[in-house]
Amino acid sequence: xxxxxxxxxxxxxxxxxxxxxxxxxxxxxxxxxxxxxxxxxxxxxxxxxxxxxxxxxxxxxxxxxxxxxxxxxxxxxxxxxxxxxxxxxxxxxxxxxxxxxxxxxxxxxxxxxxxxxxxxxxxxxxxxxxxxxxxxxxxxxxxxxxxxxxxxxxxxxxxxxxxxxxxxxxxxxxxxxxxxxxxxxxxxxxxxxxxxxxxxxxxxxxxxxxxxxxxxxxxxxxxxxxxxxxxxxxxxxxxxxxxxxxxxxxxxxxxxxxxxxxxxxxxxxxxxxxxxxxxxxxxxxxxxxxxxxxxxxxxxxxxxxxxxxxxxxxxxxxxxxxxxxxxxxxxxxxxxxxxxxxxxxxxxxxxxxxxxxxxxxxxxxxxxxxxxxxxxxxxxxxxxxxxxxxxxxxxxxxxxxxxxxxxxxxxxxxxxxxxxxxxxxxxxxxxxxxxxxxxxxxxxxxxxxxxxxxxxxxxxxxxxxxxxxxxxxxxxxxxxxxxxxxxxxxxxxxxxxxxxxxxxxxxxxxxxxxxxxxxxxxxxxxxxxxxxxxxxxxxxxxxxxxxxxxxxxxxxxxxxxxxxxx
Amino acid sequence: xxxxxxxxxxxxxxxxxxxxxxxxxxxxxxxxxxxxxxxxxxxxxxxxxxxxxxxxxxxxxxxxxxxxxxxxxxxxxxxxxxxxxxxxxxxxxxxxxxxxxxxxxxxxxxxxxxxxxxxxxxxxxxxxxxxxxxxxxxxxxxxxxxxxxxxxxxxxxxxxxxxxxxxxxxxxxxxxxxxxxxxxxxxxxxxxxxxxxxxxxxxxxxxxxxxxxxxxxxxxxxxxxxxxxxxxxxxxxxxxxxxxxxxxxxxxxxxxxxxxxxxxxxxxxxxxxxxxx
Numbered sequence: 001x002x003x004x005x006x007x008x009x010x011x012x013x014x015x016x017x018x019x020x021x022x023x024x025x026x027x028x029x030x031x032x033x034x035x036x037x038x039x040x041x042x043x044x045x046x047x048x049x050x051x052x053x054x055x056x057x058x059x060x061x062x063x064x065x066x067x068x069x070x071x072x073x074x075x076x077x078x079x080x081x082x083x084x085x086x087x088x089x090x091x092x093x094x095x096x097x098x099x100x101x102x103x104x105x106x107x108x109x110x111x112x113x114x115x116x117x118x119x120x121x122x123x124x125x126x127x128x129x130x131x132x133x134x135x136x137x138x139x140x141x142x143x144x145x146x147x148x149x150x151x152x153x154x155x156x157x158x159x160x161x162x163x164x165x166x167x168x169x170x171x172x173x174x175x176x177x178x179x180x181x182x183x184x185x186x187x188x189x190x191x192x193x194x195x196x197x198x199x200x201x202x203x204x205x206x207x208x209x210x211x212x213x214x215x216x217x218x219x220x221x222x223x224x225x226x227x228x229x230x231x232x233x234x235x236x237x238x239x240x241x242x243x244x245x246x247x248x249x250x251x252x253x254x255x256x257x258x259x260x261x262x263x264x265x266x267x268x269x270x271x272x273x274x275x276x277x278x279x280x281x282x283x284x285x286x287x288x289x290x291x292x293x294x295x296x297x298x299x300x301x302x303x304x305x306x307x308x309x310x311x312x313x314x315x316x317x318x319x320x321x322x323x324x325x326x327x328x329x330x331x332x333x334x335x336x337x338x339x340x341x342x343x344x345x346x347x348x349x350x351x352x353x354x355x356x357x358x359x360x361x362x363x364x365x366x367x368x369x370x371x372x373x374x375x376x377x378x379x380x381x382x383x384x385x386x387x388x389x390x391x392x393x394x395x396x397x398x399x400x401x402x403x404x405x406x407x408x409x410x411x412x413x414x415x416x417x418x419x420x421x422x423x424x425x426x427x428x429x430x431x432x433x434x435x436x437x438x439x440x441x442x443x444x445x446x447x448x449x450x451x452x453x454x455x456x457x458x459x460x461x462x463x464x465x466x467x468x469x470x471x472x473x474x475x476x477x478x479x480x481x482x483x484x485x486x487x488x489x490x491x492x493x494x495x496x497x498x499x500x501x502x503x504x505x506x507x508x509x510x511x512x513x514x515x516x517x518x519x520x521x522x523x524x525x526x527x528x529x530x531x532x533x534x535x536x537x538x539x540x541x542x543x544x545x546x547x548x549x550x551x552x553x554x555x556x557x558x559x560x561x562x563x564x565x566x
Numbered sequence: 567x568x569x570x571x572x573x574x575x576x577x578x579x580x581x582x583x584x585x586x587x588x589x590x591x592x593x594x595x596x597x598x599x600x601x602x603x604x605x606x607x608x609x610x611x612x613x614x615x616x617x618x619x620x621x622x623x624x625x626x627x628x629x630x631x632x633x634x635x636x637x638x639x640x641x642x643x644x645x646x647x648x649x650x651x652x653x654x655x656x657x658x659x660x661x662x663x664x665x666x667x668x669x670x671x672x673x674x675x676x677x678x679x680x681x682x683x684x685x686x687x688x689x690x691x692x693x694x695x696x697x698x699x700x701x702x703x704x705x706x707x708x709x710x711x712x713x714x715x716x717x718x719x720x721x722x723x724x725x726x727x728x729x730x731x732x733x734x735x736x737x738x739x740x741x742x743x744x745x746x747x748x749x750x751x752x753x754x755x756x757x758x759x760x761x762x763x764x765x766x767x768x769x770x771x772x773x774x775x776x777x778x779x780x781x782x783x784x785x786x787x788x789x790x791x792x793x794x795x796x797x798x799x800x801x802x803x804x805x806x807x808x809x810x811x812x813x814x815x816x817x818x819x820x821x822x823x824x825x826x827x828x829x830x831x832x833x834x835x836x837x838x839x840x841x842x843x
């Protein structure tokens with residue numbers, strides 16, 4: 001009898017232990033997001049509506065009656081719409097060529113088109129200025145610091161999102177529906193219009209809404225390319241905070257930006273639901289075919305796009321980084337990275353900033369991986385208990401918000417809340433500790449979006465099969481979830497690291513003389529006079545681009561099953 | 567009222583599996599939709615070393631009953647007990663029951679051998695011992711030499727046999743099989759049923775098996791359980807449970823039971839019942 005009693009006690013402990021484990025796995029990310037995301041955003045809204053503690057709508061009225069505000073809102077929406085349209089126009093044919101055609105070198109082109117998504121925004125801004133600015137290959141167009149330049153740079157990033165989302169679905173569409181249409185007498189264009197595109201609509205709307213979100217919250221690119229004439233709500237928040245120190249106005253603008261984003265997020269969520277439903281219908285079939293004569297016009301068009309939009313800016317950036325001040329060519333700009341720039345433009349050498357960047361990004365990746373990993377794990381299970389289900393629903397909603405709420409908002413919110421949080425004796429904002437945390441907040445949704453689809457795709461009965469074979473919950477995690485999700489975890493690490501390394505929006509609010517990062521240094525170099533500083537900005541951009549692209553290419557090799565949006 | 571109220575239920579003794587008034591419900595998927603009751607108060611006792619066939623139309627709650635016994639579905643009411651001790655609060659992995667899923671649920675990231683030895687690794691068996699047992703089991707299901715293959719390369723019937731080998735490997739005291747024969751050709755249907763009979767005899771394995779083929783149930787099970795809409799519609803010796811009347815009632819088909827050349831009962835389905843006037 002004592003034996004059975006012991007066994008019973010063990011069973012009870014095992015059940016209780018599992019419950020406690022899930023409780024902790026839920027509590028850690030919820031606490032993290034509550035402190036470092038919800039609180040700053042709430043503080044920001046409060047600052048906008050009640051700057052001095054009491055409800056006071058005068059800053060609101062002030063800001064909303066300024067014509068400048070409405071011009072910025074208009075510009076934000078216009079560049080988001082234009083950026084989305086161009087990304088779709090370029091992205092859809094590219095998706096066809098890269099996912100429905102088979103040709104040698106396809107893998108390289110896919111990587112070349114998709115890696116830009118993780119390139120630091122500042123680097124892309126610098127590259128487009130190198131192309132369109134004075135002395136650039138397209139400088140004669142006079143497009144430097146123009147609306148067109150901003151839209152082109154936004155497309156540079158977001159074509160990757162369209163290609164991945166639409167291509168991933170296109171690849172899996174059963175070609176027999178199209179073949180059936182052909183046998184019924186429809187020509188290729190008619191098939192495209194009546195069969196293929198309607199089936200792609202969920203992927204197209206999903207891609208469009210995500211791209212719109214990214215374009216509407218673009219910051220680094222606009223700051224570098226927009227100059228004085230062009231700005232968005234984001235850059236205005238930055239200007240009001242950092243240059244004019246007008247926090248109430250910045251807070252009101254942030255609230256305005258939140259409204260734009262929440263609407264875009266809601267549309268995106270709707271589109272995604274449709275997409276998931278439709279994906280179940282699609283057969284996972286290798287439907288790619290060799291390049292036929294009829295494909296040549298599309299292939300030519302896509303080649304031209306890729307050359308103009310992706311190859312030219314990067315090539316120009318590399319070439320310009322090798323042109324030394326005073327004329328001639330050489331590695332002078334790179335050797336200058338060991339200095340503080342012309343007339344001591346910087347507070348540290350570029351290499352020092354680079355090392356600090358790596359350290360920060362490493363910390364941010366670790367945080368993002370723990371928080372994002374736990375979130376994905378919790379969200380991938382469907383608990384039976386009502387309370388657990390409610391907690392899961394809450395987490396589901398909260399965790400995707402940082403993806404939409406701009407990095408600028410996160411950075412600004414940190415400035416408002418993290419002076420002496422929880423009665424801590426030090427002003428956290430001066431320590432530099434907040435930078436990795438802010439970068440992690442920005443990276444968590446990337447981690448979740450990479451891991452969660454893979455974990456959700458695991459049939460729950462597979463875990464049940466393991467449990468029936470005697471595996472404890474911990475063992476199920478180790479032998480069923482982990483082997484399947486490990487490759488996706490590698491990809492998530494790459495994403496988080498690349499995103500943290502290039503993060504500019506939140507970081508730019510939090511850097512202090514002692515703790516700066518490479519993207520911020522590049523931006524500072526651009527703003528200082530002197531040919532040497534400009535050359536150094538080019539060289540530093542190349543270095544940063546090479547590091548992020550390499551990280552991403554390695555991670556891409558680890559790419560797991562399942563579809564992702566980016 | 568049950569049509570057949572026979573032997574099994576009244577049997578005394580607590581050894582083996584005892585299910586008492588089990589109720590399994592599924593919560594509503596969203597607000598405003600009613601939840602469903604899959605098993606509505608089923609009681610059954612299976613003595614050790616017996617094969618119990620679970621019969622009934624699709625969606626009648628057979629799989630839910632199996633899942634409840636395995637501990638994968640919580641009981642809303644009633645109990646599941648083994649050798650007289652209640653299993654409430656015993657987690658799935660501590661029950662020592664094997665469950666073979668309808669579609670196998672093989673681990674795609676493991677080889678055939680990796681699947682079969684999974685339960686043995688849980689039991690911390692040594693590498694050589696495991697390899698020997700895996701080879702023996704694969705031979706038993708007619709897949710010798712398949713160990714290193716990826717499960718993705720297998721046919722439906724081969725997958726099902728790997729799943730069977732996998733659930734036999736840890737030597738469970740109770741084996742729950744959800745339509746284990748559905749993807750098998752005639753040869754392997756006989757093969758697998760022979761194997762189960764042999765395991766039951768040699769190792770005292772108790773087996774609950776969901777079957778669609780009534781003839782196999784008639785000839786190969788010790789007892790049969792007929793379920794309709796989550797409720798017991800018959801329980802007892804297979805030839806007492808599977809009759810023209812019960813089939814008319816549960817499946818709404820008209821059937822005849824004949825005796826074939828080897829003296830075994832055999833069912834012939836004529837067609838759907840004529841609609842009641």
